[in-house]
Amino acid sequence: MSNREEYVQKMKAKLDELNAEVSRLEAKAKGAEADLRVKYDDEIKQLKERREEAKVKLAEFQQAGDSAWQDLKIGLQGAWDILDEAIKSASARFK
Template sequence: MNNRDEYVNKMKAKLDQWNADIEKLEAQAKEAGADMRIEHEQEIKALKAQRDEAAKKLEELQSAGEDAWQDIKSGAESAWDSLDSALNSATKRFQ
C-alpha cells in the first residue's frame, strides 16, 4: 500500500468517526429543550456541511493522479482540521 492509499484509509476512518460524532450530537439535540434544540440543529446543519466538504476533498484525493494528490492533500487537511475543531467545540457546548 502506498502513502496515498494509507492516507485515504486513515481519512475514511476519521470521516466515519465524525459521522458517529454528529449522530451523537443529533441525539443530544433531540433531548434538549425547544430553544436549545433549534440552536443545536443549526449547528449540526453547519457541521454536516463541513463534513460533506471533507468527504468531497477525500473523493478528490482518491481520484487524483499519483503526482497531484500531494497538492490536494493540503486543502483536504485544512477542511478536516476545520471540521475536527468545529466538532470538538460543538461537543463541549452540547454537554
C-alpha cells in the first residue's frame, strides 16, 4: 500500500470516529434541557458542516493526480485539525 493510500485510509478512519462522536453528542443533546438542546444542536450542526468540508477535501485528495496529492494533503490535514479541535471543544462543553 502506498503512502497516499495509507493516508486515505487513516483519514477515513478518523471520519468514522468523528461520525461516532457526533452521534454520541446528538444522543446527549436529546437528553438535555430545551434551552441547552438548542445550543447543542447549533454546535452539532457546525460540526456536521465541518465534517462535510473534510469529506470534500478527502474526495479531492483521492482524485488528485500524483503530482498534486502532496499539496492537497496539507489542506486536508488543516481541515482535519480544525474539525478535531471543534469536536474536542464541543465534547468538553457537553460534559
